[in-house]
Amino acid sequence: MKITQLSRKQRFNSGFLAGLVAGILATALMLLLSATLGGISLPEVFGSALTQLMPASVFDYLHQLIGGDAKHYFFYIILIGQCLVFALIGGLASLALPLPPLASLRDEQEQWLWPAGLLLALLLWLLVGLVFLPLTGAGIFGAQLNIGTFNTLLSLAVDGLAFGLLFVFFQNWLIMRYWHSLGTMTAEDMLEASENRRQILRRGLAVVGVATLGVLAWRFITSAGTTATTIVPRVKSKIIPPPTPRYGTFSSVPGLSSEITSNDQYYVVSKNLVSDPTVAASSWQLKVYGKVTQPYTLTYDQIMALPRKQQYESMMCISNEVGGPYMSNALWEGIPLADLLTRAGKIAQGASKVVLHATDDYADSIHLTKALEPTTLVALRMNDATLPQGHGFPARLLVPGIYGMKHVKWITGIEVVDNDFQGYWQQRGWSDPAPIRLTSRIDTPLTGATLKANKDTYIAGVAFSGNKGISEVDVSMDGGKTWSVATLKQPPSNLTWVLWELPWKPAAGNHTLVVRAVDMEGNVQDPSPAPPAPDGSSGYHTIAVMAQ
Structure with missing residues (x-):
């Protein structure tokens, strides 16, 4: 037919x-x-x-x-x-x-x-x-x-x-x-061709499904143990008086993070799924407005002409696991946010927050008292270079002591408000105050490494408290039973991470390495494991190595 x-x-x-x-x-x-x-x-x-x-x-x-x-x-x-x-x-x-x-x-x-x-x-x-x-x-x-x-x-x-x-x-x-x-x-020919196509489609979907499950399983298995934080020893939550930092001669340990992270190696996280905005300086404007008596707008040339200051500051993403990579350090240059707010005249009574608006429709807020701190900057330069596009050009916020989601990039508006503004991630359940939780990381050796027994080597890494500095880093080679105090490198400021190292001659066998830190106020790193959501991760970075 x-x-x-x-x-x-x-x-x-x-x-x-x-x-x-x-x-x-x-x-x-x-x-x-x-x-x-x-x-x-x-x-x-x-x-x-x-x-x-x-x-x-x-x-x-x-x-x-x-x-x-x-x-x-x-x-x-x-x-x-x-x-x-x-x-x-x-x-x-x-x-x-x-x-x-x-x-x-x-x-x-x-x-x-x-x-x-x-x-x-x-x-x-x-x-x-x-x-x-x-x-x-x-x-x-x-x-x-x-x-x-x-x-x-x-x-x-x-x-x-x-x-x-x-x-x-x-x-x-x-x-x-x-x-x-x-x-x-004929109709019969068409039915046969249709059935063949359905068989091919079913087989293709099955292959895609199995492959997807396999990838997820592989990622789950291989990620296990890389940031283990199951060591929960009994430890004081605060040491009074705080330990005196053990600064000393520092070796060049292979695998240890650089004290200053280059612009191209600095971690990048944003809400955007694929493309971050590209902003032209010629058309960019920064508006300062809200509950102020003299709102105003600056062009890029105008803001670059204002007096600037430099400060070393590290940053960490709130989604960073203990021992994770989303932490970096740079020399920043910019204008104190307090200076920009002062130019806007008198702040209205009852104003409580400052909202930062961005080109990519991102927004977040910080409390007014935090905005007026001298170390809260609108950054324009990074490591003696113009702020890169990926890090917020033309201008981004720096808020020491608070997780990176508050360091708004591609700023277009600074708005003083009298309400409890909840930002992009806060509407999704993440912390609004978002203070950085004291953390430390082992950079070297890597987890699963095989070392030479009875040969001199180093355990080294970084520790970070946000804006409280680091007074001590302790390292255990036996899973937290005994601890040794590491040597610290004098940091460029109390707003940055601190590099630490400990010489070690491992005996033959398996070893569990653990690290913990103490800040300048004597606060001891929380040993209780917690995931990043919603307040930031906690626990001790723990890795396993073998010496033979």
């Missing part, structure tokens, strides 16, 4: 495939416009909305399970989901189109397909702008996004047109292929 008309299933399949191809190309265009011209990136907007619904403990668990690239994997998953949504829209649109009989299709296809593509583009534009974006908190046509309504309207229109026109092009081509094949294929 010859087939003279496409079935609903065939129409859906052709539309699904055409929508998938058109969706992939339209998504690529969307990302290009976002990266180059400031257009909207729907995966970024949707990802931000999803993380807002995710409890901090769940977010942290996934981050630790998958690793430091978790947000990139998350973005790719959303990206694939967006392309599949485009494919589904294509399939449904194909069913909705009034397809003429195949016998007259070649003459009539362009008369109904191209207008349908334009109509599809318009419907998608309205659906995203009036429904999807408001549901994610971005406002009607992105009114709440930093890129503004105009950029959102324009980029969505371009993306919608690209999808609609590409969809009809590929749909047109696929229907014509069906038309040619149906002239020589």
Whole structure:
């Protein structure tokens, strides 16, 4: 029996495939416009909305399970989901189109397909702008996004047109292929071909599923033990008076972190799933406003002309595990935030917080008393160089003693408020005060290392308290039963990490190395293991090595 008309299933399949191809190309265009011209990136907007619904403990668990690239994997998953949504829209649109009989299709296809593509583009534009974006908190046509309504309207229109026109092009081509094949294929032939395609699809999905589970299992297994913190000895929580720091001659130990982290090696964390903003100095402005009597705005040239100060300061991400890599140290140069607030005149009575707004729609706040501390800076330079784009150019905040999420990058606004403003991560369950918890890390030897027995070597690493300095670092080679005091390197300031080292001649056998720190106020590092969410991790960094 010859087939003279496409079935609903065939129409859906052709539309699904055409929508998938058109969706992939339209998504690529969307990302290009976002990266180059400031257009909207729907995966970024949707990802931000999803993380807002995710409890901090769940977010942290996934981050630790998958690793430091978790947000990139998350973005790719959303990206694939967006392309599949485009494919589904294509399939449904194909069913909705009034397809003429195949016998007259070649003459009539362009008369109904191209207008349908334009109509599809318009419907998608309205659906995203009036429904999807408001549901994610971005406002009607992105009114709440930093890129503004105009950029959102324009980029969505371009993306919608690209999808609609590409969809009809590929749909047109696929229907014509069906038309040619149906002239020589029987219904039985088509059923057999359809079953073959289903078998290939099922096998492909099974392979992808097994591979995904395998990767997750491998990451879980290999991550186990790298930051073990199960040693919980009985120890005083505070030593009075605090220990006198044991500064001394410091060796150049291979594997030990540099005291000053170079700009390209400094850790980078942001809320953005893939692309961080690129800001032009010529168009950038910093607005200081809110509960002040003289609000004002500065250009980049104007802020660079103000008196600046330098300070050494380390920073640590709140999602850093004990022994983790998200901790670095640099020489910063900038303007005290207190000086910028003073220029704004009198601060209104009842004002309690300062909110920092950023180019990428990120926002966070610090208490007014913290904002007025002399070490809280709006940084413009890093390690004697212009602040890099990835670290917040043209300007970022530095708040010693508080986790990195409060050190807002790409600042565009400094707003004094009289309410308890909750920032981007606080709305997702993370700490608002966010004081850094005293921590220490073994840099060398690495966990699982095999050392030469009875040969001189070093155990070395870093310790960090936020803004309280380090008075002592203790190291155990027997799992916390006995402790030795390490030698410290005199730090450039009490706002930075401190390098420490301990000479060691390991006996043959297995050894469990543990480290703990004491700050300048005598506070002893908390030995109780705790995950990063929601207040920052705690516990002792513990590694296993073998000497033979």
